Amino acid sequence: MHDLSAAYALNALDEVERRRFERHLDDCPACTVEVREFAEAAASLAERVAEPAPGALRERVMADVARTRQVPSRPARSVRGPSWRRALTGAAAVLLVTAGAALGTVAWQQHQAAEQAQELADGMARVLTSPERVEARHTVAGGGTATMVMAEGDAVLSAAGIPAAPHGHGYQMWVIAADGSMQSGGMLKLADGDGSAFMTGVSPDVSLALTIEPEGGSDQPTTEPLVQLG
Amino acid sequence: MVGRREAAPVVVPDPAETTEALLGRVGRGDEAAFELVYARVADVVFGLARSVLRDPHQAEEVAQEVLLEVWRSAARFDEARGSARAWIATLTHRRAVDRVRSSQAARNRDNAVASRSNEREYDEVVEKVERRLEAERVRHCLDGLTPRQRDTVTLAYYGGRSYTDVADVLKLPLGTVKTRMRDGLIRLRDCLGVGSDA
Secondary structure, three states: OHHHHHHHHOOOOOHHHHHHHHHHHOOOHHHHHHHHHHHHHHHHHHHOOOOOOOHHHHHHHHHHHHOOOOOOOOOOOOOOOOHHHHHHHOOOOOEEEEEEOOOOEEEEEEOOOHHHHHHHHHHHHHHHHOOOOEEEEEEOOOOOEEEEEEEOOEEEEEEEOOOOOOOOEEEEEEEEOOOOOEEEEEEEOOEOOEEEEEEEOOOOOOEEEEEEEEOOOOOOOOOOOOEEEO | OOOOOOOOOOOOOOOOOOHHHHHHHHOOOOHHHHHHHHHHHHHHHHHHHHHHHOOHHHHHHHHHHHHHHHHHOHHHOOHHHOOHHHHHHHHHHHHHHHHHHHHHHHOOOOHHHHHHHHHHHHHHHHHHHHHHOOOHHHHHHHHOOOHHHHHHHHHHHOOOOOHHHHHHHHOOOHHHHHHHHHHHHHHHHHHHOOOOOO
C-alpha cells in the first residue's frame, strides 16, 4: 500500500484503488505525511502550466457564487488536523516509549488516556514533519513494510500491511544499541496489520527491529528479526 | 453647489494576506475575499484543467466547477492538512482526471488503435509540457529526474493518465511504473523543498 502514495498524489489510481488507499491513509501516519508533501510538489507542477483564464469565466463563477449556498465547516466533534492524528487519538495501539539514555535502559509505558494519545500524536507530528528527520523504510520478512522516522531524540516506528502473528504470538519491538545489545521495546499493537509506536529519548545511533515473540513478550529475542531499521 | 456624499467604509483586503487566510474568510461567506482568491488561482486552475483535458471548452467548464467548489467548501479547507495551493490543485486535477477518464471509458477503443493514439498523445503531452515549462525552478527539478522518471510523472500528472495507462504507453511493468513514479516524486519533492513545513 505504501508504494501507492505517489500514484495517489498524482491521481493515477483508479476509483477502487483510490478508495482503498484512502482507507489505508487513516491508519498510516507516514503515508499521510508523504501524500501531503507529494501534493505540494504536484501543486508546483500545476503552477507551471498556468495560463490566462478566459475573461468570461470570472463573471460566470461570480454569478454562480451569488446563488450558491456554502457548506458549513465540519462538525465540532471532528478533530482538526491531519487525519492520522484523528485516527491516533482514539487508538489504543499507541505506545509511549521512554528510553533512559544515560542509564542505557529503556522503560516502556502504555498510555490509553485520550489526552496522552493527543500528546503522542503531537510528538509524532513533530517527528514526522521535522526538517531534520531521518527516515528508514524496509520490507518486513513475511509481508508488509516498516518505517522508522527519527528526529531530535524522538522516533516513530510504523508498520503497515503486516500479516497476523501466529496464534498466541505478537510482534515485539527491539532497540539495538551501538554495541549490539538489544532491549525490549514492548509489543507493537496492530490493527488490520498496521500500527505505530512513538519513542522519546532515543539515541541517534540505535536501530530498531521487530521479532515474533510469545504474547507478553520475551526478555531477549527468541526469533530472527523480521526487519531492522537504522 | 455640489454636496459631498460620505463614502461608505470600504474594507480593503490586504494583498499580503495569505490565500489560506483568505479562504478562512471565504468560508464565512466573504465574496470580496473570494474574488481575491479567484484572482490568485484561476490561471492555475484553468491551465491545469487544460493540460489534462486539452480541449479549452471542457477546461473552462471544469475550471468553473472547481472555482465554485472552492467557494462552496472553503469552510472545510484545513490548513493543517496542506496549503491552499495544494488543496486547489488537487481539486482541479481530480476533477479534470475524472472527466477525461469517464469520457475515455465511454469510448470503445480497439487495443491496437488505442496504443498508437496513446503514443501520439504521449508525445503531445510531453511536447506541450516542455514548451510551457518556463519556470526555471520546476524545470531544473524536472531535469534532475531520470528521463524515465520524468516521463512517468509528467504523463500521469499533465496527461491525467492512470499508472496502468502509463505502463501501457511506456510498455513497462506496473511495478516499475509505480517505483518510477514514487522515486520521481520523492526527488521532485526534495528538489523543490516542499516538505510538510513548507
